[in-house]
Amino acid sequence: MTWLRRHTLVWLSQAPEAETDEDRARAAAWQMSGRPFIVTRRRDDGRDIGLGFCTTDPAHPELRPRRVAARTDPGRIVRDARPPGLAEIARCPAATAKANSFSRLISAAASAGVDIRVYGSWMWQALTGERHVHEASDLDVVIDVADLDAAGRAAAFLAAAEQDLTFRIDGELSFPGVGEVQWRELLQDKVEVLLKSVDTLKLVPRSQIGR
Known part of the structure; x- marks a missing residue:
């Protein structure tokens, strides 16, 4: 699988x-x-x-x-x-109230060469047009990363970009063929991280992901 x-x-x-x-x-x-x-x-x-x-x-x-x-x-x-990109999410009517934040994040991601995909409530809002987001909704993102170094750069980017936004960024970094790791967890100085995939959910040494 x-x-x-x-x-x-x-x-x-x-x-x-x-x-x-x-x-x-x-x-x-x-x-x-x-x-x-x-x-x-x-x-x-x-x-x-x-x-x-x-x-x-x-x-x-x-x-x-x-x-x-x-x-x-x-x-x-x-x-x-793959989940819709950030620009598609920003075009849904619900994003109008947070247009400045979305614009800043889109610009920062383009400059950094980061492809942000969105899942969760904002994705369902954009795909269905129904009410899934509210004022305090997080933006759930997933970013594909090739290795641990790329993951570290992506996590640092999200941490910095979030400071200028009116919403919180949640979500994961995806290692194709391996699984996903929560981006905030990757920033923490832990020997092991929680790896999620279609087939597994387990703690693994961070040195083993994205090699």
Whole structure:
């Protein structure tokens, strides 16, 4: 299961499985709308891949969106894509109130050569047009990095860029073929870091990632 990474968007040939009747109905409606699911982590030793999506209640938009867990056979994936880029997120109407911060971050990332991808509530807001973000929402980012040195530079960039923004930056650095590490954790002086991937969740020596 190494060809799929966490945070990858996937479109399916049929609705995925879910744990309850209510969530199966939500998954079926989501599939019918042509919306993508996001790859998470496998929850068992089977072939199925873990998926997630986030729904709102049109009758009660003030309620917190519901995160739904699902799963599917990888053979049902017909298309995949990395999460949307920062510029796409900045174009959604909800970003208007934070336009200056998004503009500063886009400019800083371009200057630093950092490709920022966005998942979480801001991604769902941009993809669906429904209300997923609120005033205190973090910006969840994922940045692909080639090795530990590149990861250190990306983490330092995020720490510096965040100082000029009106929102907090959360998220991960992705080592293709290896997994993801939380960017703030990478800045800490720890021998081991928590590595997440489609297939695993474990503490590993930082010297072993991105070699």
